[in-house]
Amino acid sequence: MLDMETLWAEVAEQFKKRSAPTAYETWVNTAKPVALDGNQLTIELPSALHRDYWKSNKMDQQLVEYAYQATHEDIQPVLVLEEELKRPVAKAPASTTANSDTPTFRKDIQLNSKYTFDTFVIGKGNQMAHAAALVVSEEPGAMYNPLLLYGGVGLGKTHLMHAIGNKMIDDNPSTKVKYVTSEAFTNDFINAIQTHSQEEFRQEYRNVDLLLVDDIQFFADKEGTQEEFFHTFNSLYNDNKQIVLTSDRLPNEIPKLQDRLVSRFAWGLSVDITPPDLETRIAILRNKANADRIDIPDDTLSYIAGQIDSNVRELEGALARVQAYSRLKSAPITTDLVADALQSLNLTDKVTQLTIPVIMTKVANYYHVSVADLKGKKRVKTIVMPRQIAMYLSRELTDSSLPKIGNEFGGKDHTTVIHAYDKIADQLKSDDALQKEIGDLKSELQH
Numbered sequence: 082m083l084d085m086e087t088l089w090a091e092v093a094e095q096f097k098k099r100s101a102p103t104a105y106e107t108w109v110n111t112a113k114p115v116a117l118d119g120n121q122l123t124i125e126l127p128s129a130l131h132r133d134y135w136k137s138n139k140m141d142q143q144l145v146e147y148a149y150q151a152t153h154e155d156i157q158p159v160l161v162l163e164e165e166l167k168r169p170v171a172k173a174p175a176s177t178t179a180n181s182d183t184p185t186f187r188k189d190i191q192l193n194s195k196y197t198f199d200t201f202v203i204g205k206g207n208q209m210a211h212a213a214a215l216v217v218s219e220e221p222g223a224m225y226n227p228l229l230l231y232g233g234v235g236l237g238k239t240h241l242m243h244a245i246g247n248k249m250i251d252d253n254p255s256t257k258v259k260y261v262t263s264e265a266f267t268n269d270f271i272n273a274i275q276t277h278s279q280e281e282f283r284q285e286y287r288n289v290d291l292l293l294v295d296d297i298q299f300f301a302d303k304e305g306t307q308e309e310f311f312h313t314f315n316s317l318y319n320d321n322k323q324i325v326l327t328s329d330r331l332p333n334e335i336p337k338l339q340d341r342l343v344s345r346f347a348w349g350l351s352v353d354i355t356p357p358d359l360e361t362r363i364a365i366l367r368n369k370a371n372a373d374r375i376d377i378p379d380d381t382l383s384y385i386a387g388q389i390d391s392n393v394r395e396l397e398g399a400l401a402r403v404q405a406y407s408r409l410k411s412a413p414i415t416t417d418l419v420a421d422a423l424q425s426l427n428l429t430d431k432v433t434q435l436t437i438p439v440i441m442t443k444v445a446n447y448y449h450v451s452v453a454d455l456k457g458k459k460r461v462k463t464i465v466m467p468r469q470i471a472m473y474l475s476r477e478l479t480d481s482s483l484p485k486i487g488n489e490f491g492g493k494d495h496t497t498v499i500h501a502y503d504k505i506a507d508q509l510k511s512d513d514a515l516q517k518e519i520g521d522l523k524s525e526l527q528h
């Protein structure tokens with residue numbers, strides 16, 4: 082998932098491409114992202130008039146589209162005015178009464194109240210994980226400690242983890258739950274060192290009944306954090322407090338994860354989640370469509386489920402996209418409309434889709450430099466220019482996010498990619514030779 086600034090940069094850029102300059106300045110440039118909570122993006126607008134304009138021109142729905150293109154996630158915008166942000170906000174109820182459009186978070190612990198066992202569809206790939214999670218929520222600290230859920234992206238690991246927390250709080254509202262991603266744990270830990278508040282940090286993490294740590298693969302390489310987490314783990318474990326972890330792979334496959342952590346993580350139960358089969362995908366879509374009150378025929382649902390087989394997040398994203406598309410066109414959701422809406426995802430010829438390495442190789446050959454040069458840091462002009470052109474083409478011809486492109490080019494920052502893109506785009510306006518070179522490269526790449 083992108084961070085808020087990057088997501089906004091991507092979305093704003095799409096608006097810019099598709100709006101007249103004055104419209105962009107008036108309506109988009111005055112908007113400011115203020116929070117990204119889960120999938121909810123809060124955007125501050127300067128006046129009620131701006132909000133009316135956004136709504137009546139369906140800019141919020143366009144935003145869902147653009148955000149989907151950037152993240153493949155169903156991002157829900159919430160438009161607020163500056164003065165509303167200053168007013169105290171009523172606390173969200175700590176139950177699952179949320180309307181399905183706006184996920185409520187149990188603010189203090191960041192549990193998404195929509196991620197419950199009730200809303201989780203059980204299928205072949207996740208039934209073990211579901212059963213283990215349920216046992217843990219009923220008898221925390223007893224049978225499976227720690228519980229580790231692992232598997233590919235968007236398959237419901239976070240959902241199940243939150244479901245455990247939500248159920249334990251529903252069963253006993255005084256249960257203390259702490260949910261963090263491993264990155265948040267790392268940041269808290271570094272902050273605690275910087276502000277000399279290690280004691281508070283320990284209190285916060287060791288004084289809970291349930292600790293949920295998401296995406297522990299990002300502990301790789303972080304020595305100090307692993308050390309601290311080791312002590313946190315021991316303290317909770319010795320007190321029979323439940324620990325639940327998620328990861329995209331087994332701990333022994335996480336590079337540079339200390340052996341003592343790897344062995345502790347194996348004390349409990351590790352269960353994997355695999356991608357859902359067709360029936361499960363249809364059931365998930367049906368559930369989601371019902372929850373969001375989307376009117377969609379069964380054969381159309383099956384069609385979507387047949388097209389998207391990678392993960393549940395993409396499946397949900399596709400449904401959001403279809404919904405946004407049907408609103409934009411003011412047309413009911415049919416299989417034809419879905420085919421149109423999903424067309425730009427190029428689902429049918431995924432294999433032939435251009436990838437960044439292919440673009441890099443082509444550009445490197447064309448300019449007689451090496452791919453390593455493109456990924457490297459040399460600042461000589463004969464390399465910088467091809468590197469920027471390759472970044473430009475990666476942005477134009479693939480739907481990779483800016484951070485992903487940066488990553489492929491030897492771990493560069495996304496701002497470097499934006500800079501390269503803008504520079505080439507600008508130069509293209511007046512440089513005929515460059516226009517020809519990029520034209521040649523594009524046609525070679527696309528045939």
Ligand SMILES: Nc1ncnc2c1ncn2[C@@H]1O[C@H](COP(=O)(O)OP(=O)(O)OP(=O)(O)O)[C@@H](O)[C@H]1O
Pocket residue numbers: 196200201202203204207233234235236237238239240241296327329365393394397
């Ligand atoms: N079996 C399921 N039933 C209903 N919804 C599901 C199911 N599996 C996943 N989802 C939904 O799919 C989306 C992605 O799931 P989730 O965030 O839990 O994935 P993840 O495995 O934690 O991915 P990542 O590794 O990227 O963090 C969520 O909105 C979640 O509610």
